[in-house]
Amino acid sequence: MTVADIRFAAIEGSVSAPAGFRAAGVACGIKKSNGLDLALIVSDRLASAAAVFTTNKAQAAPVLVSKACLQVSGGRARAIVINSGCANACTGPEGMQTAEVMADTAGRVAGAAASEALVASTGVIGVALDREAITRGIEAAFEELSSEGGPAAARAIMTTDPFPKEAAVEVTTPAGTFRVGGIAKGSGMIEPLMATMLGVVTTDAQVAPALLQRALSVVTDVTFNAISVDGECSTNDCVFALANGASGVVLGDRDLPLLVEALTRVCEPLAIGIVRGGEGATKLVTIEVRGGRTDAEAKQAARAVANSPLVKTAIHGADPNWGRLVAVMGRAGVDFELQRARVRIGDVELFANGRPFDERAAQASKHLMGTDVFVRLDLGTGGDGSARMWTCDLSADYVKINAEYRT
Amino acid sequence: MTVADIRFAAIEGSVSAPAGFRAAGVACGIKKSNGLDLALIVSDRLASAAAVFTTNKAQAAPVLVSKACLQVSGGRARAIVINSGCANACTGPEGMQTAEVMADTAGRVAGAAASEALVASTGVIGVALDREAITRGIEAAFEELSSEGGPAAARAIMTTDPFPKEAAVEVTTPAGTFRVGGIAKGSGMIEPLMATMLGVVTTDAQVAPALLQRALSVVTDVTFNAISVDGECSTNDCVFALANGASGVVLGDRDLPLLVEALTRVCEPLAIGIVRGGEGATKLVTIEVRGGRTDAEAKQAARAVANSPLVKTAIHGADPNWGRLVAVMGRAGVDFELQRARVRIGDVELFANGRPFDERAAQASKHLMGTDVFVRLDLGTGGDGSARMWTCDLSADYVKINAEYRT
Numbered sequence: 001m002t003v004a005d006i007r008f009a010a011i012e013g014s015v016s017a018p019a020g021f022r023a024a025g026v027a028c029g030i031k032k033s034n035g036l037d038l039a040l041i042v043s044d045r046l047a048s049a050a051a052v053f054t055t056n057k058a059q060a061a062p063v064l065v066s067k068a069c070l071q072v073s074g075g076r077a078r079a080i081v082i083n084s085g086c087a088n089a090c091t092g093p094e095g096m097q098t099a100e101v102m103a104d105t106a107g108r109v110a111g112a113a114a115s116e117a118l119v120a121s122t123g124v125i126g127v128a129l130d131r132e133a134i135t136r137g138i139e140a141a142f143e144e145l146s147s148e149g150g151p152a153a154a155r156a157i158m159t160t161d162p163f164p165k166e167a168a169v170e171v172t173t174p175a176g177t178f179r180v181g182g183i184a185k186g187s188g189m190i191e192p193l194m195a196t197m198l199g200v201v202t203t204d205a206q207v208a209p210a211l212l213q214r215a216l217s218v219v220t221d222v223t224f225n226a227i228s229v230d231g232e233c234s235t236n237d238c239v240f241a242l243a244n245g246a247s248g249v250v251l252g253d254r255d256l257p258l259l260v261e262a263l264t265r266v267c268e269p270l271a272i273g274i275v276r277g278g279e280g281a282t283k284l285v286t287i288e289v290r291g292g293r294t295d296a297e298a299k300q301a302a303r304a305v306a307n308s309p310l311v312k313t314a315i316h317g318a319d320p321n322w323g324r325l326v327a328v329m330g331r332a333g334v335d336f337e338l339q340r341a342r343v344r345i346g347d348v349e350l351f352a353n354g355r356p357f358d359e360r361a362a363q364a365s366k367h368l369m370g371t372d373v374f375v376r377l378d379l380g381t382g383g384d385g386s387a388r389m390w391t392c393d394l395s396a397d398y399v400k401i402n403a404e405y406r407t
Numbered sequence: 408m409t410v411a412d413i414r415f416a417a418i419e420g421s422v423s424a425p426a427g428f429r430a431a432g433v434a435c436g437i438k439k440s441n442g443l444d445l446a447l448i449v450s451d452r453l454a455s456a457a458a459v460f461t462t463n464k465a466q467a468a469p470v471l472v473s474k475a476c477l478q479v480s481g482g483r484a485r486a487i488v489i490n491s492g493c494a495n496a497c498t499g500p501e502g503m504q505t506a507e508v509m510a511d512t513a514g515r516v517a518g519a520a521a522s523e524a525l526v527a528s529t530g531v532i533g534v535a536l537d538r539e540a541i542t543r544g545i546e547a548a549f550e551e552l553s554s555e556g557g558p559a560a561a562r563a564i565m566t567t568d569p570f571p572k573e574a575a576v577e578v579t580t581p582a583g584t585f586r587v588g589g590i591a592k593g594s595g596m597i598e599p600l601m602a603t604m605l606g607v608v609t610t611d612a613q614v615a616p617a618l619l620q621r622a623l624s625v626v627t628d629v630t631f632n633a634i635s636v637d638g639e640c641s642t643n644d645c646v647f648a649l650a651n652g653a654s655g656v657v658l659g660d661r662d663l664p665l666l667v668e669a670l671t672r673v674c675e676p677l678a679i680g681i682v683r684g685g686e687g688a689t690k691l692v693t694i695e696v697r698g699g700r701t702d703a704e705a706k707q708a709a710r711a712v713a714n715s716p717l718v719k720t721a722i723h724g725a726d727p728n729w730g731r732l733v734a735v736m737g738r739a740g741v742d743f744e745l746q747r748a749r750v751r752i753g754d755v756e757l758f759a760n761g762r763p764f765d766e767r768a769a770q771a772s773k774h775l776m777g778t779d780v781f782v783r784l785d786l787g788t789g790g791d792g793s794a795r796m797w798t799c800d801l802s803a804d805y806v807k808i809n810a811e812y813r814t
Binding site: 231331 | 465497715716724758802
């Protein structure tokens with residue numbers, strides 16, 4: 001199957017939209033606010049499983065436990081359990097045991113082995129996760145599982161996210177129809193401690209674990225790893241994928257492009273949702289870089305721009321400040337040719353051939369006053385390396401949210 | 408001479424405190440506010456000259472011209488001219504000509520060749536520097552030159568700096584007494600466009616150009632390159648050093664440690680002054696990292712902490728948030744052992760042996776409420792790599808200053 005033969009249609013729902021998946025979100029008392037704080041996602045049969053984890057060297061217990069589970073099961077799982085309100089990070093051997101109990105309990109209720117459950121946590125760091133509350137929560141969530149449970153699960157993994165992130169797509173192919181659904185939570189400080197990004201994607205296509213892992217890695221790179229709120233990377237970040245084959249559609253190695261496209265259509269809106277809901281964010285900023293020596297260099301420059309406080313504050317103030325963009329390209333550690341570099345804001349070219357067009361500033365500023373902003377840069381090397389990233393503006397509210405006194 | 412035989416005494420004054428140096432600061436109409444905007448520093452004899460320039464690949468015209476001057480003169484100079492209010496960056500061939508005219512004029516009035524003058528600019532990017540105003544300004548400044556001119560020069564290079572940065576030291580050695588003086592300006596947006604760090608150090612010791620360059624590079628690394636306000640690096644950053652030998656004290660290669668110590672005693676307070684006057688800064692934060700595999704890794708971790716918005720906002724809010732510090736160490740791209748890592752705020756240990764001491768949070772918070780804050784980290788690798796950096800907190804004022812609409 002080539003991507004050209006395929007129809008993709010966005011549909012309602014999320015992780016429980018694909019056949020054979022049920023989900024639930026419950027309140028088990030971990031969040032002080034008594035809100036939903038535990039999500040359970042279960043497949044009616046053993047599914048292929050894949051994951052991408054934080055590169056932070058201070059890895060939280062659930063990250064270590066989920067890695068071990070995937071190793072032991074050979075990339076298979078039936079259940080994913082995620083709690084919010086407590087990150088179970090920097091919690092020593094007891095925290096590891098609690099994460100193992102989480103996997104045990106989720107596996108047990110789902111009728112699977114402990115190694116066939118994946119776990120994740122987000123919330124306060126350095127605080128013990130209440131083992132009893134979690135166990136009771138998983139049992140309660142199991143009773144609530146349904147194919148309409150996706151929205152509750154999406155809410156239960158939220159921390160300070162201003163809205164839940166859900167997406168699903170139905171893919172019609174000559175060989176049949178399958179679905180992909182997903183939920184995510186963003187970089188929001190929790191009570192207020194640690195920014196964590198979590199994502200779960202499910203599909204009822206049949207995909208071997210290795211292929212699923214390959215596709216998830218590719219897709220994460222251009223979606224969840226192409227966003228930045230503040231350049232921080234947490235101890236708990238992870239993205240999980242499950243493929244249970246319930247649709248009867250079998251995707252083989254040659255269908256990698258199709259699988260990547262289908263996962264991207266779910267992960268990209270989830271990733272963009274995270275940025276849109278970033279702390280203090282008032283604008284979604286799409287950064288497109290071209291003219292890099294390689295794609296990797298273009299991405300490095302895009303990331304430098306996405307994390308530049310001077311760029312992010314200028315955009316917040318609707319200031320078409322091409323000088324800051326030129327300076328960040330120059331310091332990004334990649335090949336850069338000032339004389340051939342270009343800066344466009346929206347469709348307005350503000351700098352090219354080594355000289356500015358300040359007479360267009362008002363027009364560019366008008367673009368920046370919107371909530372969806374495009375910054376288009378050319379590194380001027382003549383190479384065809386390109387990259388895209390999404391970020392948000394930096395507002396005084398970001399500082400307010402993160403400077404609040406915790407103790 | 409060993410450093411142990413030497414007495415260092417802080418004295419009043421700055422670049423014109425060493426013998427044979429005169430300085431002036433005048434208003435020549437480049438700054439819209441009509442404030443002082445041109446500084447001239449002249450040695451009564453040809454001096455050894457050294458410089459450290461921005462690593463940004465978008466280099467402003469004065470950076471390129473000063474580099475060429477040092478090349479042609481073989482590391483000699485008699486004059487330094489610096490204007491504020493206009494960065495002469497991204498200004499094409501005309502901007503290069505203007506920077507050359509600056510060097511020509513400064514050389515001519517000082518009775519030297521154009522290649523024996525160094526130039527620097529700070530201010531708005533992408534705007535032509537008024538050649539006539541600069542020429543008239545240099546001529547006027549020459550008339551004002553005096554050994555009391557340091558303070559005016561320090562003011563004339565300011566942009567949005569809240570106060571001028573000056574320092575001087577008298578060094579008494581068995582071979583005689585010499586002086587070192589310096590001025591600097593910080594990372595403040597100008598009108599509001601580009602953060603630029605500039606520094607000038609003068610000494611009346613006699614030092615060969617190569618030795619002066621070696622010492623300046625070492626000193627810059629642990630002073631001006633060990634500070635961060637927002638992690639940005641401008642198109643115009645530079646630090647100049649002149650050594651004219653007027654004291655009669657000759658420093659040879661074996662005196663490198665003494666020269667480094669003397670320059671550090673001027674450059675360190677200047678660098679700290681830049682951080683203290685950082686945009687929106689309310690606290691000076693000293694970050695000490697030890698337990699790194701190498702000094703370079705320790706510095707990389709210190710820099711990651713110094714630029715972390717989550718750490719800087721927590722400190723602003725007096726939140727002893729060891730979790731954010733652990734997470735930044737973990738993502739800094741250097742060797743890190745969570746189980747042996749340590750976090751101290753002031754003298755209060757908050758995290759060690761893989762576990763937190765949250766009962767001490769109130770005590771640590773009290774330390775953070777002061778204006779001089781110490782963050783002491785151990786990467787836990789068992790290595791003896793260490794580093795120190797200075798940064799400031801991130802306040803809502805930083806956002807306000809930098810989000811203001813420019814056009």
